Amino acid sequence: MRITLFMAMTALLTMSPAAAWAQRNPKKEAEFLITRPVVGDPLPELTVYTPEGKEFKTADLRGHYTVLTFGCLT
Amino acid sequence: MFFIYKSLAHPELAGNYVQPFTLDERLAHARQAEKQLGATVPWLVDAMDNRLKHALGDRANSEFIVDPKGIIVRKRAWSHPAEVRTDLEKLVGPVENITREEDVKLKLELPIKSAAARGVVPRLKRSEQMQAIVIVPKIDPKGPSFFAKLRAETDPDLFRDGAGKLYLGFHLDPLHEAHWNNLTKPLSFKLEVPEGVKIGKLSFESPPVMAPSDSDPREFLVDVENWPEGKSIRLSVIYYACVGKETCHTVKQEYEIHLERDRDAGKARGEGAGFWDAEGFARQNLARDKNGDGKLNKAEVQGLIVPHFESFDKNQDGLLDFEELKPVSDWLNHHHQPGTALSTPK
Structure with a gap:
């Protein structure tokens, strides 16, 4: 089974030595987990772009497992 | 595997990049990121309305695992690589060859150089609360x-x-x-x-x-x-x-x-992100000392330091100690804010 690792990164232009600046917030994390989409929901169907400006649909990821991680390299 | 470019979380950091105003500028950022990181991983770019960021809850460091039918089967508010691996082993089965960070082959080139000097006009002090x-x-x-x-x-x-x-x-x-x-x-x-x-x-x-x-x-x-x-x-x-x-x-x-x-504008961190004082930087990095020897080996450092590790290791012992880490902050300040003069000669 193919796995697609789909990493959403911000300001991904150099990697910083600083620890991740995102602060953990238990209350907001709990809210996030019960906010849709939740486990069992479909991944929203959206159109994004390739760096050349061509459209890419999230539906095209079907057919294999996808890990989507919002990271930040700054 | 894809990298996704979305609105900058920390504008001004790492090369003074600022939030793009148009999709063409976002695409140019993504092409610059491709070049600068040098990874073989393809990039995708979120639309200017930040639809992907918003549709998935706008949470830094969150994680979703989606099955082949497009259904979300795991959702975490704070991603952890070890937990992802455990999940994938449960969902898909164990793998023989684990992909490691070094397999991504990041080149980590330096950001675009400023068109003229920086550090000429003092930055305005503004509250962190802004x-x-x-x-x-x-x-x-x-x-x-x-x-x-x-x-x-x-x-x-x-x-x-x-x-x-x-x-x-x-x-x-x-x-x-x-x-x-x-x-x-x-x-x-x-x-x-x-x-x-x-x-x-x-x-x-x-x-x-x-x-x-x-x-x-x-x-x-x-x-x-x-x-x-x-x-x-x-x-x-x-x-x-x-x-x-x-x-x-x-x-x-x-x-x-x-x-x-504007919840998509990121946090620019006061008078200019990306500056570290030497001792604070060294202390912060030594927190990554996993084996407790008070120094960092190459596996314990991250980011731009990695490809330049040997040049910072002045006594060539394969480790960066407190004194060796201090000048790294100056080097990083210089490269994160290109155009800023180096105060410590390398």
Whole structure:
């Protein structure tokens, strides 16, 4: 089974030595987990772009497992 | 596997990159990221309405695992690589060859060099509490590029009481490779405020700069009172931006500024992100010392240090100690804010 690792990164232009600046917030994390989409929901169907400006649909990821991680390299 | 470019979480960090105003500028950022990181992983770019970021809950460091039918089977508020691996082993089965960080083959090149020196004009000190607010640039497809881009932030007081400080900063976009021409009239702007809004003054001009050119932001703090939500302030700016030695543009641009928090604008961190003091930097990095020997081996460092590890390891013992880590901060400040002079010779 193919796995697609789909990493959403911000300001991904150099990697910083600083620890991740995102602060953990238990209350907001709990809210996030019960906010849709939740486990069992479909991944929203959206159109994004390739760096050349061509459209890419999230539906095209079907057919294999996808890990989507919002990271930040700054 | 894809990298996704979305709105910058920390504009000004790591090369003074600023939030793009157009999809073309976002695409250019993603192409720069491709080049700079040098990874073989393809990139995708979120749309200007940040639909992907919003659709998935807008949470830094969150994680989703989606099955082949497109159904979300795991959701975490805080991603952890070991947990992802365990999940995938449960869902898909164990793998023989684990992909490691080094397999991604990041080149980690340095950011775009500023078109002129930085660190010439002192940065304006502004409160860490300030929050970015929505700005709407008036984009004329036939007009000049937004060589300088406005960032607006306010005190939390301004939301609460309608009175407080408004930060207006014009940041040169490194992708347009322009610098200020200080031999001509400095940047100036005018504000048009809704009726009833009290503001210190309506016309502003950047103070003259002795150096003939530089790339530092032009920043202003304005006292505002009685700004009702739903009513925008209009700003019109005029500046001279030069690309190379010969080509200078007279640029007139307009913005609407709304008293509405911009949750996609990121946190620029006060007077300029990406600066570390030497000792604080060394201490912060030594927190990554996993084996407790008080020094960092190559596996314990991250980011731009990795490809330059050997050059920082002055005594060539394969480890970076406190004294060796201190000058790294200076080196990083220089490269994260390209154009800033190195104060410690390498």
